[in-house]
Amino acid sequence: MTRVFRRYGVGARWYDVLSGERVVYGVGRRVGIGMLDLSPGDVVIDLGCGTGLNFPLLARAVGPEGLIVGVDRSGDMLAQARRRAQWLPCEVVLVEADAAELDVHALAGVIAEQTGRDRADALVTTYALSVMRGGAEEAWTRAAGLVCSGGGLLVVDMQPPVGVWRIFSPLARLACAFGGADIRLRPWRFVRPVAERDSVRGVAMRGGHVVAVAARRA
Template identity: 40%
Template sequence: MTDDHTHVQEFFGARAAGWDARFPDDGPAYAAAVADMGLRPGDAVLDAGCGTGRALPALREAVGAAGFVVGADLTPEMLAAAVRAGRHRDAQLVLADAARLPVLSQSLDGVFAAGLIAHLPRPDEGARELARVVKPGGLLALFHPIGRAALAARQGRRLTDDDLRGEGRLRPLLAAAGWRLTSYTDEPGRFLALAVRQD
């Protein structure tokens, strides 16, 4: 495991137990983002970097009982928090690196990823890996419950033009990985970039 991965695990591992309590009002934003993905009953979907599993109930509702939901996260403590919250009932939870997923190529209809892209040591490789596991025409949702400027302010940093989630950087990064950006929203209360897997 690289030092980058160790840092991510340490950061989220130390915060896992109180994560949901820090952000108690995010549930509706997650549900709205999942709804905007356009998943269908029976679809197979991955929550990449699922953390405490806040998107898993909405993903299960979107794909129904016949669908398949898997939540993958690099941090054991986050997955344990998901289990404590009962969200393991909505998905199969897997300890895995989003840049090296234990998932067959072109086996999924969609990937939901909340806050993931900024935590990938090599975002270009991560975006390619997410594309690998999704069928052509499949869906990607990159989400955060607050916009880029609000997140930067929360973290005490300035928003710069080279921000990875800025449309000017994100669109070509996704295109190089096999995705076509179809929708981009960056508002104070929401960040959501939707993309489709190219053939």
């Protein structure tokens, strides 16, 4: 994990260019966040927010009265996220913390300081849990506890592409090598245990390479 962390620090300035966002991965963010049906004024936790690629989509959904709380271990990635956030209409609070060791009480305090309540309306994580590997499920479950009952949950991540999309397998391997991700982890399966029954919805894109799973918290 330390090696991955250093990689994200060194590569923070180039992450958006090298991550395949425009070609493959941006669609997962757009479709997944659209599945959440966020409302103006909502509070959203972006776990493993990286350079803040989700922020413009989230800000458009929650509006000027909303709040985005971005959590990431890499200060270098958060520096890029801070630059992106300054152009957004809503409040963005950035928290430098390891999601695998997240102090949920401290994060609840951050939300309360901004909103007067200690729960979020949604939890989003995109292409981050597969990097956490062994600690991914625990990190997700802990953060999900900060979402109010009936609030939104979203995991977007990747798996090996199939069919004609196998042509992008070299790009997928490159993206995983760059990010240190486990492409076979399938972290969207962590959603169902903390979700309301029958609320789980999933969409596979780019030949199944990108998967978005959304639900409401139980």
